[in-house]
Amino acid sequence: MKMKVGLIVNPIAGMGGRVGLKGTDGPEILKRAIELGAKPWAEDRAYEAMKILRNLLNDSIEIYTYPSRMGENSARRAGFFPKIVRDLGGREGTTAKDTVRAARDIRELGVDLLLFTGGDGTARDVYRAIAEKQVVLGIPTGVKVYSSVFAASPRAAGELAARFLKRQVTEVVEAEVLDINEEAFREGILSVRLYGYLKIPYDSLCIPGGKIPSGHSEKYTKEAAAAEFIDNMEEDCIYIIGPGTTTKEIMKKLELNYTLLGVDAIQGGKLVGKDLNERQIINLISSRKAKVIVSPIGGQGYIFGRGNQQISPRVLRMIGKENIIIIATPGKIESLRGKPMLIDTGDEELDKELSSYYKAILGYREYIMYKVIPGYREQY
Amino acid sequence: MGLAKLRRDFHEARWEEPIIFELSNEGERGIITPKDEKIERIVGDGISELPSSIVRKKLPNLPELSQKRVLMHYLRLSQEILGADVNIDIGQGTCTMKYSPKVNELLVQSPKVSEIHPYQSEETVQGALEIMYKLDLFLREISGLDRFVFQPGGGSQAIFAIASIIRAYYKSRGEERDEIITTIFSHPSDAAAPAVKGFKVITVYPDSETGIPDAEALRGAISSRTAGFIVTNPKDTGIFNPRIKEFTNIVHKAGGLCAYDQANANGILGIVRAKECGFDIGFFNLHKTFSSPHGSGGPAVGALGVKKELENFLPVPIVDYDESREMRRYYLNYNLPSTIGKVREFYGVFPVVLRAYAWIMSLGEGGIKEVAKIAVLNNNYVMYKILREVRDADISYPANRHRIEQVRYTWKNLREKTGVTTEDVINRMYDFGFHLRTSHHPWIIPEPFTIEPTESYSKEELDEYIEGLKEVVREAYEEPEMVKRSPHRSSIHRVDTSWLNDPSKWAVTWRLYLRKHRNGDSN
Amino acid sequence: MMASYSHPYIPNSLDRVRREMLRYIGVESIDELYASIPEDLRFKGRMNLPKPFPSEYELVRHVRGILSKNKSCEDYLCFMGGGTWPHYIPVVCDDIARRSEFLTAYAGDPCEDHGRWQALFEFQSLMAELVDMDVVTVPIYSWGHAAGTSMRMAYRINGRRKILIPSTISPERYLVVSNYVDPALTLEKVGYDEETGMMDLDDLEEKISDDVAAVYYENPSYLGFIETRGKKICDMAHDGGALCLVGVDPSSLGALEPPSHYGADIVVGDLQPLGNHMNFGGGLAGFLATKDEVEFVREIPYRIFGLTKTSQRGEYGFGDVLFERTSFERREKAKEFVGTATALYGIVAAVYLSLMGPRGIYELGKTILQRSKYAIQVLSEIEGITAPRFKAPHFKEFVVSFNGKSVAEINRELLKDGIFGGIDLRDSFPELGNSSLYCVTEIHTKEDIDRLASSLERILVR
Numbered sequence A: 001m002k003m004k005v006g007l008i009v010n011p012i013a014g015m016g017g018r019v020g021l022k023g024t025d026g027p028e029i030l031k032r033a034i035e036l037g038a039k040p041w042a043e044d045r046a047y048e049a050m051k052i053l054r055n056l057l058n059d060s061i062e063i064y065t066y067p068s069r070m071g072e073n074s075a076r077r078a079g080f081f082p083k084i085v086r087d088l089g090g091r092e093g094t095t096a097k098d099t100v101r102a103a104r105d106i107r108e109l110g111v112d113l114l115l116f117t118g119g120d121g122t123a124r125d126v127y128r129a130i131a132e133k134q135v136v137l138g139i140p141t142g143v144k145v146y147s148s149v150f151a152a153s154p155r156a157a158g159e160l161a162a163r164f165l166k167r168q169v170t171e172v173v174e175a176e177v178l179d180i181n182e183e184a185f186r187e188g189i190l191s192v193r194l195y196g197y198l199k200i201p202y203d204s205l206c207i208p209g210g211k212i213p214s215g216h217s218e219k220y221t222k223e224a225a226a227a228e229f230i231d232n233m234e235e236d237c238i239y240i241i242g243p244g245t246t247t248k249e250i251m252k253k254l255e256l257n258y259t260l261l262g263v264d265a266i267q268g269g270k271l272v273g274k275d276l277n278e279r280q281i282i283n284l285i286s287s288r289k290a291k292v293i294v295s296p297i298g299g300q301g302y303i304f305g306r307g308n309q310q311i312s313p314r315v316l317r318m319i320g321k322e323n324i325i326i327i328a329t330p331g332k333i334e335s336l337r338g339k340p341m342l343i344d345t346g347d348e349e350l351d352k353e354l355s356s357y358y359k360a361i362l363g364y365r366e367y368i369m370y371k372v373i374p375g376y377r378e379q380y
Numbered sequence B: 001m002g003l004a005k006l007r008r009d010f011h012e013a014r015w016e017e018p019i020i021f022e023l024s025n026e027g028e029r030g031i032i033t034p035k036d037e038k039i040e041r042i043v044g045d046g047i048s049e050l051p052s053s054i055v056r057k058k059l060p061n062l063p064e065l066s067q068k069r070v071l072m073h074y075l076r077l078s079q080e081i082l083g084a085d086v087n088i089d090i091g092q093g094t095c096t097m098k099y100s101p102k103v104n105e106l107l108v109q110s111p112k113v114s115e116i117h118p119y120q121s122e123e124t125v126q127g128a129l130e131i132m133y134k135l136d137l138f139l140r141e142i143s144g145l146d147r148f149v150f151q152p153g154g155g156s157q158a159i160f161a162i163a164s165i166i167r168a169y170y171k172s173r174g175e176e177r178d179e180i181i182t183t184i185f186s187h188p189s190d191a192a193a194p195a196v197k198g199f200k201v202i203t204v205y206p207d208s209e210t211g212i213p214d215a216e217a218l219r220g221a222i223s224s225r226t227a228g229f230i231v232t233n234p235k236d237t238g239i240f241n242p243r244i245k246e247f248t249n250i251v252h253k254a255g256g257l258c259a260y261d262q263a264n265a266n267g268i269l270g271i272v273r274a275k276e277c278g279f280d281i282g283f284f285n286l287h288k289t290f291s292s293p294h295g296s297g298g299p300a301v302g303a304l305g306v307k308k309e310l311e312n313f314l315p316v317p318i319v320d321y322d323e324s325r326e327m328r329r330y331y332l333n334y335n336l337p338s339t340i341g342k343v344r345e346f347y348g349v350f351p352v353v354l355r356a357y358a359w360i361m362s363l364g365e366g367g368i369k370e371v372a373k374i375a376v377l378n379n380n381y382v383m384y385k386i387l388r389e390v391r392d393a394d395i396s397y398p399a400n401r402h403r404i405e406q407v408r409y410t411w412k413n414l415r416e417k418t419g420v421t422t423e424d425v426i427n428r429m430y431d432f433g434f435h436l437r438t439s440h441h442p443w444i445i446p447e448p449f450t451i452e453p454t455e456s457y458s459k460e461e462l463d464e465y466i467e468g469l470k471e472v473v474r475e476a477y478e479e480p481e482m483v484k485r486s487p488h489r490s491s492i493h494r495v496d497t498s499w500l501n502d503p504s505k506w507a508v509t510w511r512l513y514l515r516k517h518r519n520g521d522s523n
Numbered sequence C: 001m002m003a004s005y006s007h008p009y010i011p012n013s014l015d016r017v018r019r020e021m022l023r024y025i026g027v028e029s030i031d032e033l034y035a036s037i038p039e040d041l042r043f044k045g046r047m048n049l050p051k052p053f054p055s056e057y058e059l060v061r062h063v064r065g066i067l068s069k070n071k072s073c074e075d076y077l078c079f080m081g082g083g084t085w086p087h088y089i090p091v092v093c094d095d096i097a098r099r100s101e102f103l104t105a106y107a108g109d110p111c112e113d114h115g116r117w118q119a120l121f122e123f124q125s126l127m128a129e130l131v132d133m134d135v136v137t138v139p140i141y142s143w144g145h146a147a148g149t150s151m152r153m154a155y156r157i158n159g160r161r162k163i164l165i166p167s168t169i170s171p172e173r174y175l176v177v178s179n180y181v182d183p184a185l186t187l188e189k190v191g192y193d194e195e196t197g198m199m200d201l202d203d204l205e206e207k208i209s210d211d212v213a214a215v216y217y218e219n220p221s222y223l224g225f226i227e228t229r230g231k232k233i234c235d236m237a238h239d240g241g242a243l244c245l246v247g248v249d250p251s252s253l254g255a256l257e258p259p260s261h262y263g264a265d266i267v268v269g270d271l272q273p274l275g276n277h278m279n280f281g282g283g284l285a286g287f288l289a290t291k292d293e294v295e296f297v298r299e300i301p302y303r304i305f306g307l308t309k310t311s312q313r314g315e316y317g318f319g320d321v322l323f324e325r326t327s328f329e330r331r332e333k334a335k336e337f338v339g340t341a342t343a344l345y346g347i348v349a350a351v352y353l354s355l356m357g358p359r360g361i362y363e364l365g366k367t368i369l370q371r372s373k374y375a376i377q378v379l380s381e382i383e384g385i386t387a388p389r390f391k392a393p394h395f396k397e398f399v400v401s402f403n404g405k406s407v408a409e410i411n412r413e414l415l416k417d418g419i420f421g422g423i424d425l426r427d428s429f430p431e432l433g434n435s436s437l438y439c440v441t442e443i444h445t446k447e448d449i450d451r452l453a454s455s456l457e458r459i460l461v462r
Helices: A029-033 A042-057 A072-077 A097-107 A120-130 A154-165 A184-186 A218-231 A245-253 A278-285 A313-319 A330-338 A346-355 B037-043 B067-079 B102-108 B128-142 B153-173 B189-196 B213-221 B244-252 B262-267 B308-313 B350-389 B412-418 B422-430 B458-479 B480-485 B508-517 C014-027 C028-033 C056-067 C091-097 C102-106 C114-131 C143-158 C171-181 C201-207 C230-239 C330-334 C343-380 C407-416 C445-460
Strands: A003-009 A061-065 A111-118 A136-140 A170-180 A192-202 A238-241 A266-268 A272-273 A290-294 A303-306 A325-326 A339-342 A355-363 A368-372 B147-149 B179-183 B200-204 B227-234 B257-261 B282-284 B302-304 B318-322 B329-333 B409-412 B446-450 C162-166 C186-190 C211-217 C243-248 C266-270 C286-290 C304-307 C315-321 C397-402 C435-441
Touching: A003 A042, A003 A097, A003 B446, A029 A245, A029 B302, A042 A061, A042 A072, A042 A111, A042 A136, A042 A154, A042 B200, A061 A072, A097 A111, A097 A120, A097 B189, A097 C171, A111 A120, A111 A154, A120 A136, A120 A170, A120 A192, A136 A154, A136 A192, A154 A192, A170 A218, A170 B147, A184 C397, A218 A330, A218 A355, A218 C230, A238 A245, A238 C211, A245 A266, A245 A290, A272 A278, A278 A313, A290 A313, A303 C445, A313 A346, A313 C304, A325 A355, A325 C056, A330 A346, A339 A346, A368 B213, B067 B318, B067 C091, B067 C102, B067 C114, B102 B350, B102 C056, B128 B302, B128 B318, B128 B329, B128 B350, B128 C056, B153 B189, B153 B257, B153 B302, B153 B308, B179 B189, B189 B200, B189 B227, B200 B213, B213 B244, B227 B262, B244 B257, B244 B308, B257 C201, B262 B282, B262 B350, B302 B308, B329 C028, B329 C304, B350 B409, B350 B446, B350 B458, B350 C014, B350 C056, B412 B458, B422 B446, B422 B458, B422 B480, B458 B480, B458 C014, B480 C407, B508 C114, C091 C102, C091 C343, C102 C114, C102 C343, C114 C286, C114 C304, C114 C343, C143 C243, C143 C266, C143 C286, C162 C343, C162 C407, C171 C186, C186 C201, C201 C230, C211 C343, C230 C243, C343 C397, C343 C445, C397 C407, C407 C435, C407 C445
Parallel strands: A003 A061, A003 A111, A111 A136, A238 A290, A290 A325, A303 A339, A339 A368, A368 B200, B179 B200, B179 B227, B227 B257, B257 B282, C162 C186, C162 C211, C211 C243, C243 C266
Antiparallel strands: A170 A192, A238 A266, A266 A272, A355 A368, B147 B302, B282 B302, B318 B329, B409 B446, C266 C286, C304 C315, C397 C435
């Protein structure tokens, strides 16, 4: 039986960024982008990935997609004869709604993998449609993205997809869907939110014939790191648990209720605050011993200032540098390729003060000394 | 002058040899075991009087083969291997694939080596003990440490012995120290083996520019719980940490011990020593640096050395010489009051010890230093040649060009431009009769490969290898799909790994293969 | 040094070539390439090493000169075992062990080193038949190390921390195992029946408890007797919720039941008897076998090669079997490591088993049983000798007790007759008094054994 692969192209993704518009969310901005000379190129990126897939898997897969620019064109160009999931009556799908509907349609068909081309906004739409019910992989449009659901390049997306479909890669992990508030960003305020997680294939790079079998899954190391943290917890200390699956593994192990995307707090093994905002955190930790626990964002390395703005400069000043605990599994570390971890709290003085080597939890009774530096504001 | 010619029509032996069970022919014998009829007449068959519960009812299902068939089978398999003797084996960085002199094989084949029993009385093994004693003396000179034993059966077991000694040392002092610090470009066993002894392990990452860890990072890792620092230097990247003495000072000040994994010692023999760098304990791989062949993965020896203060913790026995005795005799000394016991039965792999002894005796002081210098010359020659002539191959930490005996390179650019990965290049290199390997994880250097030329290869041979790399890169641009499907001229084709982590499919023995994939049918 | 001609092992020591290479690099001297090593760290002195022998002939003369001080088991008649045993090694085993390709390969990948992968897969497969279990790993350092691993595996599987071991365990192996399991596990010795040597089942019963992860014992035991109640011990372990781990001498398995038949969950032992030379105790290679059940296989720390397909239809390929680690906590608390160990000895064992086949391995076991029985019979007739010390069936080895002269004295006398007597048990088993462990294998003829007997007779009477 042939394997089924879904494909969604957001044809306008990446257009805004290339003409300095910081995203393409909403019809007004798209109009502006076109006026400024932006050319659609998401289809080309999708084609590049599909071409790789075609070369590596030939006819052993079937493509399910939306008509015309939403995937059909790219798939055909790569030599596939895709099945068109829905007739849009000649209309060119370009809206967020179209992406959401396409993702739902394809998910209902039951595909082995859903590829989508776009940026953070597209990832959010896909997340909104299917959450963690479907293994997906993002083909980046080349504009800077914050989410970790994208492969490094269209080629890398094609290769990883092929390895996954050939079952050379079997592990699936949750990857962050992050997005900036584009409106605020155009005003010069960077606010990155963690929207949720999508499931993507995880290539642990186990090479047959290596001298040492590795085979540590991310799931396994996450549990191990959480256990190490719990082994070292102090009874009277308040722990502010940052968002994310790595840190929230602690809550799972302690069998506590938690918010995946929010900031929670525990003390003495009990939940003392859930989905806290900055003010609530401050109230909780005032004149108390507190520690904060965070994990870097895959591939980028931000530990503060991306998806956890509740842990504000004021909170961090109260908690103090020595009470920052970082958890970073081997997979996260490998994804950083030796680059330091980053802090971008919005308070440059504080970023500098907090820059240092940190002894981060890597696994059970395993630590790494890793450098943390101020993250610079990347401009589109 | 030789000729750096690429072997374009090379093809590795391809015998399509069946699994040995498939060759079985009922009734064939490979060898006849001695039978003593006189004894049989006296004691009977030896089996029928045993309780039936302990007698094997059904013969093991081993294959039945004539002697020639067995010989031919394994000779054919041997031909389907690119052993160090038959290739320019510089592509297996960190493993020091140097020439293993044949004369040393002649020596270890002597019955005076192979047919001696470990419990023979000391007077009957004076030759063996003398070799062990003298190799200890030699390694003391080469390292500056005070005493060596050869019991560990490889580098990892030596690290394990080191971790055992560190643990015993603090136990004897009543100190509770349970943290070991290492660096990411040390061997993975430097982190894995101490964990077996219950240590917490803290791995220090290097500066992203220089590839050398900051002293600040080390200070951050140090505490009153620090038991030891286990490190390779030069690192697996080929970079020597010039501040190593500062590092060992920091650890000593905090009350910790410093252990030296000398797996990468080949380029610094006689140039820089464990003692001057401040190490308390360390080991050499006799199967790497000291020329004993790797044996498809052992037998091997991790020669374990310590400073005087740690001698009492060594695994027993050590070899000593008793001048006071009438006999003036070498002997096995078990009298170490704080010994960790043993990490391996008996005294180590003696043939490996003997080869290392003979290798040193063939070179002497000057020769050993020459080994190091030429290994470094060869390595730098290869590095510059690769940087200048091999498109899209780069060194890790390009800002730092000081390399000792090996270099970790990256195909990052090649992958980005052509999609050809380090795994693909490796597979294609086989087609020209070359061996190349990736590196230990984590791959914080993307698409890595490591080349360690050692002292054993001529300039022409190094050139030939680089011609191979150049050709593969050319092909990566012109025929990437061909490269990605390689090897084409190896003993077999690319392996499908899908069965290997599926319990319903993995076939780790022939019987499981028959059961899971052929419904038990042996035809 | 060495300027106008090169050292045979160092081609580029040739001055002309060296200059050419330095020029290419763009430096004046090799010393400049060491720029990263600070001056004050450099070793300035001379290593005090003897003057070398540049000619191969002189080197051979020198080393052989030293080795000639050894007396080998070819020169003398050897009756010592105790973890390293004298056996006959088929010439084909040596021939394969000396092949350049096997000897000098290391860690090549499945395509270019196909032969190495296949040979080690065949080793696993052949051993699996011998022990009659489905899973065997690539060989490890020694029996002791493998025994230690089986104990750590038991903890990872059932979460208990105590291992019961027999008091008759090999003293060498005991030292290895105790260091290996510390600090994760504790060992407790179970007493033995004074008459038979076998495990004291009452003591075992008493010691099996909720915190016992496994019962480990050896069959045949270090002292040579066969533990005939293996099944009972395994059953008792299992009834107590513990695993049963058995160490075994593989040369016995043609004639004796493999431990898997009487309930062993993990079987370990040494490959030295299967075609590997004694090498002064350097011929050891541990093996580990278990069942094909995920909960066992995933706790194995060693490499395991698996047969698989390749991109070419019908072609065999091999790769590392990797398994997901799921029970992280126990695994993390009883971690292990793996590295270069004893692959070549495993390949030799594969050749050995291929040559022996089912008949050969059966006859080996049988002839060892016969010869050791004959030796027991002959020695027991000598005045002042009790042999065997234990009333039990024996394989290959047995304890001999002497009246009168001490074992040390007797062995000194035997040496004069060109015989290496048995292993003195005075220090390791003081309760056995003046006793010695004798070993008889297929290499010992009736004449050899008779010669031992007459020597002993003469020594004891004198």
